Amino acid sequence: MFQLSKKSDYGLIALKHLAQHSGSISAREIAMEYKIPAPLLAKVLQRLVRKGLLISQQGINGGYVLARDPAKISIVDVLEAIDGPIGITPCERGSNCEQMERCSVRDPLMKIKVKVVRVLGDTSIYELAMN
Amino acid sequence: MFQLSKKSDYGLIALKHLAQHSGSISAREIAMEYKIPAPLLAKVLQRLVRKGLLISQQGINGGYVLARDPAKISIVDVLEAIDGPIGITPCERGSNCEQMERCSVRDPLMKIKVKVVRVLGDTSIYELAMN
């Protein structure tokens, strides 16, 4: 298949929300708004913090804020922060591919990957928030 | 994640091979050549037959042949034949998405999907076989 994970989906929803509302917003607040399991969303947001896309504030009025201009956060940034580097081919993701030396489609697929990543990189959270 | 399944990978390898060699070729032959589990490859090829991308020949000298000009078979055709219609978002693939009405990223993601599909549709098996 060729689909983004629910975690990535949640991450995009949250980032769009943060781009549309100013101030620090807690994970639970966003989770309730979109009916996302709160602990799961929290974990997703934590990964975004670790990758420098979000800034977290602990304490009683804590929450999350975008770390930079939403126009400078692309979809790829989010996907890679949550699910790890994008890999079109199975062999790109650790799975010990038996074909390796015989594989005749890896190189062409890499070129396609570059194009796909470009598509994903061309859209920012800002544009997401405007649509 | 954002990766094509091994089955799709196998399918592309097989189609490329068929585009490069003329005549009817058996699943087992291709499987041995690329060290792919034979029964699995057979199943993959069956799906391609059902979708009209391949023509199968039963019997003792049977095997598979491309159903049409490799330049007229795109990567999307193959992926959709093997893994079903491409769905970027989780909600596109039957998973009963709780967000549905609340979901704020579905429409923008659809536009991205169109672009991705276009990228995949722009490359044909013929081009795959030339690289």
Place this chain on the structure above:
DNA sequence: AGATATCGGACCAGATTGGTCGGATATTCG
């Protein structure tokens, strides 16, 4: 008739992912 190929479904096991839980730390407020 027999050998070899696809066909087609059911079936199993391992990996991945969605989702949960609990303790630790930081921050604000009474």
Place this chain on the structure above:
DNA sequence: CGAATATCCGACCAATCTGGTCCGATATCT
């Protein structure tokens, strides 16, 4: 200072998905 509330972080469980296998049936050529 202590209680409340938030993030943090890892371990953990359960369900789904996928890679892979098996078996009987059918078709075709020798």
